[in-house]
Amino acid sequence: MLHAVFLRSPYPHARIVGIDASAALEIPGVHAVLTGADLPPEFPPQPLNHAFHGQRETPYYALARDRVRYVGEPVAVIVADSPYVAEDARELVAVEWEPLPAVASAEAALADGAPLLYEDWPDNVAATFETEMGDVDAALRDADLVVSERFDLARLFACPLEGRGVLAEWDVYRDELTVWTSSQIPHIARDFLSWVLGLPEPRIRVIVPRVGGGFGAKFHFYPEEVAVALASRATGRPVRWVEDRAESFLATVHAREQVVEATMAARSDGVITAVTADILGDMGAALHTVSYGPVWLTAVMMTNVYVIPNARVRARAIVTNKTPLGSYRGWGQPQANFVVERLVDQVARRLDLDPAELRRRNLIPPDRFPYKGLHHVFDSGRYEDCLDKALEVAGYGGWRERQRQLREEGRLVGIGLSFYVENTALGPSRILNAGGVVAGGYDIGHVRLETNGEATVFTGLCEMGQGFTNGLAQLCADELGIDLDQVTVVTGDTQVCPVTGYGTGASRSASVGGAAVGKAARTVRRKVLEIAAHMLEASVDDLELEAGQISVRGSRERFVTMADVGRAAYLRPAELPEGMDPGLEAIEVFDPPQMAWPYGVNVAVVEVDRETGLVSFLDYAYVHDTGTILNPLIVEGQIHGGMAQGVGMALYEQLAYDEEAQPLFGTFMDYLLPTALEIPRPRVDHLVTPSPLIPGGMKGVGEAGAIGSPAAVAAAVEDALRPFGPTVTRLPLTPERVLAMIGTLGRREAATPAVEEAR
Amino acid sequence: MSRALHDALRVRLRVNGEAFERVVEPRRLLADFLREDLELRGTHLGCEHGVCGACTILLDGEPARSCLLFAVQCDGAEIQTVEGLARNGELSVLQEAFREHHGLQCGFCTPGFLMTASYVLEHARGVPGEHEIREALAGNLCRCTGYHNIVDAVRDAARRLASASPDKEG
Numbered sequence: 001m002l003h004a005v006f007l008r009s010p011y012p013h014a015r016i017v018g019i020d021a022s023a024a025l026e027i028p029g030v031h032a033v034l035t036g037a038d039l040p041p042e043f044p045p046q047p048l049n050h051a052f053h054g055q056r057e058t059p060y061y062a063l064a065r066d067r068v069r070y071v072g073e074p075v076a077v078i079v080a081d082s083p084y085v086a087e088d089a090r091e092l093v094a095v096e097w098e099p100l101p102a103v104a105s106a107e108a109a110l111a112d113g114a115p116l117l118y119e120d121w122p123d124n125v126a127a128t129f130e131t132e133m134g135d136v137d138a139a140l141r142d143a144d145l146v147v148s149e150r151f152d153l154a155r156l157f158a159c160p161l162e163g164r165g166v167l168a169e170w171d172v173y174r175d176e177l178t179v180w181t182s183s184q185i186p187h188i189a190r191d192f193l194s195w196v197l198g199l200p201e202p203r204i205r206v207i208v209p210r211v212g213g214g215f216g217a218k219f220h221f222y223p224e225e226v227a228v229a230l231a232s233r234a235t236g237r238p239v240r241w242v243e244d245r246a247e248s249f250l251a252t253v254h255a256r257e258q259v260v261e262a263t264m265a266a267r268s269d270g271v272i273t274a275v276t277a278d279i280l281g282d283m284g285a286a287l288h289t290v291s292y293g294p295v296w297l298t299a300v301m302m303t304n305v306y307v308i309p310n311a312r313v314r315a316r317a318i319v320t321n322k323t324p325l326g327s328y329r330g331w332g333q334p335q336a337n338f339v340v341e342r343l344v345d346q347v348a349r350r351l352d353l354d355p356a357e358l359r360r361r362n363l364i365p366p367d368r369f370p371y372k373g374l375h376h377v378f379d380s381g382r383y384e385d386c387l388d389k390a391l392e393v394a395g396y397g398g399w400r401e402r403q404r405q406l407r408e409e410g411r412l413v414g415i416g417l418s419f420y421v422e423n424t425a426l427g428p429s430r431i432l433n434a435g436g437v438v439a440g441g442y443d444i445g446h447v448r449l450e451t452n453g454e455a456t457v458f459t460g461l462c463e464m465g466q467g468f469t470n471g472l473a474q475l476c477a478d479e480l481g482i483d484l485d486q487v488t489v490v491t492g493d494t495q496v497c498p499v500t501g502y503g504t505g506a507s508r509s510a511s512v513g514g515a516a517v518g519k520a521a522r523t524v525r526r527k528v529l530e531i532a533a534h535m536l537e538a539s540v541d542d543l544e545l546e547a548g549q550i551s552v553r554g555s556r557e558r559f560v561t562m563a564d565v566g567r568a569a570y571l572r573p574a575e576l577p578e579g580m581d582p583g584l585e586a587i588e589v590f591d592p593p594q595m596a597w598p599y600g601v602n603v604a605v606v607e608v609d610r611e612t613g614l615v616s617f618l619d620y621a622y623v624h625d626t627g628t629i630l631n632p633l634i635v636e637g638q639i640h641g642g643m644a645q646g647v648g649m650a651l652y653e654q655l656a657y658d659e660e661a662q663p664l665f666g667t668f669m670d671y672l673l674p675t676a677l678e679i680p681r682p683r684v685d686h687l688v689t690p691s692p693l694i695p696g697g698m699k700g701v702g703e704a705g706a707i708g709s710p711a712a713v714a715a716a717v718e719d720a721l722r723p724f725g726p727t728v729t730r731l732p733l734t735p736e737r738v739l740a741m742i743g744t745l746g747r748r749e750a751a752t753p754a755v756e757e758a759r
Numbered sequence: 760m761s762r763a764l765h766d767a768l769r770v771r772l773r774v775n776g777e778a779f780e781r782v783v784e785p786r787r788l789l790a791d792f793l794r795e796d797l798e799l800r801g802t803h804l805g806c807e808h809g810v811c812g813a814c815t816i817l818l819d820g821e822p823a824r825s826c827l828l829f830a831v832q833c834d835g836a837e838i839q840t841v842e843g844l845a846r847n848g849e850l851s852v853l854q855e856a857f858r859e860h861h862g863l864q865c866g867f868c869t870p871g872f873l874m875t876a877s878y879v880l881e882h883a884r885g886v887p888g889e890h891e892i893r894e895a896l897a898g899n900l901c902r903c904t905g906y907h908n909i910v911d912a913v914r915d916a917a918r919r920l921a922s923a924s925p926d927k928e929g
Contacts, residue, residue, distance in 0.1 A: 084786065161805045161813060161902045162867040212803075212867030213902050245806040465865025465903050633861045640905030641864060668810035668900070676893040676906040705905075 002031055004231050004241040005086040007076040007093050009068035012102035012321035012661035016066050024089035029081035031235045036065035047192045050291035052436040055127035058286035062226035069117055069285035070323050071663055072250025077227045079235055104661035106282040106318035117319045126287055127317040129296050134310030139274035143265035147346040151339050152730040154654035155257035158328040162212020163243035166225050170232040178205045184219040184462050185503035190494045192221045208492030211464035216327030217252050219505045220289040249666050253326030257282040258335050264343040270353050270361045274310035277302045283317045288324040292317035298332030300375035304340040305383055305421045306362040311374045321661040329706040341418040341711035359419055378597040379693050386625055386687055390601035393685045394621035399605055412608040416715025420708030424700025425596035426506035440501030442591035445516030447476055447524050449584040451570045453562030454486040460500030461513045462492040466702055467634040468509035472517045474630055479521035481545040507700030515695045516590035523586035531565045534577040596691040598699040600624025602712035608720045613735030615651055615717055617680030625687040627699035635701050636684050642705020644679045650713035651732050772836045775843030785831050790814045792830035801841040801870050812899035815871040816840050822878050841870035853877055853916040862912035864903035871899050876913045886917045
């Protein structure tokens with residue numbers, strides 16, 4: 001096996017004048033150096049999974065051809081006996097650059113005379129999406145109150161602790177390519193490899209072993225996956241590339257960064273009448289696999305969980321000289337939640353209403369489901385029950401009382417809450433396709449009962465720690481009446497597993513994948529019962545299936561085991577009913593009729609240290625409804641993890657660039673992930689309202705924790721700083737920003753100097 | 760590149776009680792040495808700059824980052840890696856507690872947490888409190904769990920170990 005390393009652009013924007021790899025190739029142990037010049041002229045750019053109406057093309061290649069548009073863009077791949085030797089050789093690859101002026105933010109990209117990333121475009125706008133409902137202008141005119149704010153959300157990234165890795169073996173004699181890759185989309189990756197490399201899909205096998213965290217970042221098809229395959233073809237050897245942390249910061253998609261100018265209108269009784277938002281998504285240098293999907297999702301989620309009859313949104317996807325932006329837990333939902341919930345809090349403040357009470361007056365009532373909002377149809381919900389339960393679990397009234405006392409002692413204690421809804425069970429296919437997704441929304445489950453009476457589940461979904469394999473095994477075991485330990489789940493191998501329409505993302509594994517596996521297991525169960533009925537000379541209707549045995553109701557001594565049935569199906573087909581085919585397996589498809597919508601409430605209680613600006617947690621309550629819960633431990637684990645990432649977004653994480661678009665990050669000393677000391681332990685509770693759309697009633701929970709937590713923490717900090725009067729509109733809330741809001745570190749310009757009533 | 764960087768040196772050390780001898784370049788990281796030369800791939804590399812803690816091993820009984828050490832620095836050392844925790848196919852009390860408490864999701868950071876926590880449990884007087892455990896684990900990053908179930912697992916393991924050897928109590 002050979003090892004690859006990548007030479008990456010040190011410039012945010014430059015022309016490649018020439019590359020001389022001759023000195024590198026002189027080093028013993030170096031086998032090849034490939035550059036963009038080695039790609040044939042017709043070599044296709046990286047394909048996209050999402051093609052929204054009207055989006056411009058931003059072609060980029062496995063290796064940059066003549067121009068780079070961000071620091072970290074792959075320019076050459078060096079293949080050697082070890083990564084150490086390959087890195088030595090990389091030092092000797094001489095690139096002649098012609099630096100070009102760069103743009104470092106969406107706003108700079110829109111300025112008059114800004115450098116263009118794509119010279120055949122009139123500006124740097126890759127796409128614009130607009131939608132509206134109702135009569136927004138009338139609502140704004142008639143409103144008793146209008147609040148407007150500008151929100152700034154920092155660039156972050158999913159940052160799975162295991163970076164990416166690719167191992168490719170291209171057998172040129174058999175014309176077969178096998179790629180092991182750290183991915184959430186094995187089938188999409190296989191198809192994309194086929195399109196780019198010109199090898200038929202069945203000749204490509206993509207294998208995804210257990211993945212060390214993905215959170216969306218691995219829902220992308222990366223240049224390295226193509227370049228490593230090309231390196232294998234060029235050398236005739238298997239080639240491995242393992243991303244190191246330094247390149248992970250630059251080469252794995254970034255996320256979240258938006259500037260949003262938004263307005264909310266309300267009546268004096270607190271009823272919200274309109275919302276508008278103008279969103280700038282900083283896409284970085286190109287539209288990556290999911291295009292500007294996260295920015296689009298922010299736009300269409302702008303009414304959140306509320307009955308807001310009038311809404312107008314515009315989202316623009318702007319290209320800049322930064323790492324391409326892509327998926328991260330929640331896609332665009334944490335941003336939308338932050339904007340809407342922050343506006344709701346401003347309305348509450350202005351009307352002097354409790355934020356919980358203001359929300360209560362606007363929640364979608366239970367009898368309005370299915371509810372069509374700005375874009376989506378919400379399936380079900382008991383929002384007010386959830387709010388009540390959250391306030392009870394949080395001890396909300398008690399905390400308000402304590403807050404009064406603590407404020408009198410001079411302590412800066414704040415309580416913040418947010419209400420979120422999460423888009424799960426993605427599909428359905430017809431909606432995804434209509435929206436421009438070049439993939440289905442279905443999932444296919446394959447269940448096989450084996451000769452020994454145990455079952456194997458095959459799924460195209462990928463296990464990256466979220467634990468859905470356990471959920472699928474439970475569903476299968478329940479249907480077949482066998483032990484959990486008797487189910488083996490096989491994932492992520494395109495040559496063995498059925499196609500998953502969309503891949504592993506959008507909190508769809510348990511709901512869509514689970515429904516498909518449940519359906520397949522039920523089909524197998526029916527055949528098991530037919531075989532057993534024949535063996536027992538009984539009617540199917542009289543049989544009971546439990547603990548691996550099929551018995552005749554009322555006479556337990558008349559039974560056969562699952563192993564008996566398995567043996568009959570495969571080894572002794574003569575024992576099967578007349579005309580029945582041997583074998584005991586089923587492949588079933590589930591394409592949901594609509595998406596499912598879990599929801600929940602975060603209540604954060606924080607204290608701000610007025611000397612250091614540090615935020616610490618006094619309490620945290622999290623109450624949610626994700627439909628049927630397959631495994632409470634796993635569901636709670638997802639909440640814990642998502643919430644931790646939301647707290648990171650609220651307080652610590654940002655990928656900062658300077659004005660020349662040079663990154664100001666590169667290690668965990670400047671990109672701060674929260675540790676065990678920073679994350680509050682949430683008191684988690686739940687309601688269960690099964691989804692009417694999903695057999696089994698599961699919704700999804702993968703992203704929930706990350707969606708509502710940033711807004712709740714921001715609200716709590718704002719509430720803690722009430723004596724100083726600032727409005728929290730920017731994340732992360734670094735100590736510098738907090739101190740600026742307190743006024744001890746240069747007062748924030750917009751903050752009013754007047755100290756508000758402390759109570 | 761100086762010549763000396765490439766002149767191979769002999770390293771003799773013990774890993775999980777077993778003696779090994781290899782000839783390696785002086786620049787070979789201990790982590791790469793363990794993973795590639797000894798094929799002990801339980802030690803994971805999460806950052807290669809000593810922050811994330813995934814590569815934590817015990818070097819002569821003390822936690823150390825194997826990404827910040829060269830193999831040649833460890834000549835003569837006694838090293839423990841995550842592979843040494845389970846005995847005869849039985850998970851250690853700590854590992855079992857991680858499993859029961861859902862203390863891992865993707866599992867990438869887990870070897871580092873296990874090694875740090877095994878050191879903590881080894882040296883704890885009695886059952887450490889929650890905050891004490893959180894402080895001890897704050898040098899290890901996890902992106903999946905939010906840490907609470909890890910803390911619970913360590914605490915539970917500490918309780919079980921304390922009740923198994925009452926002399927450790929207090």
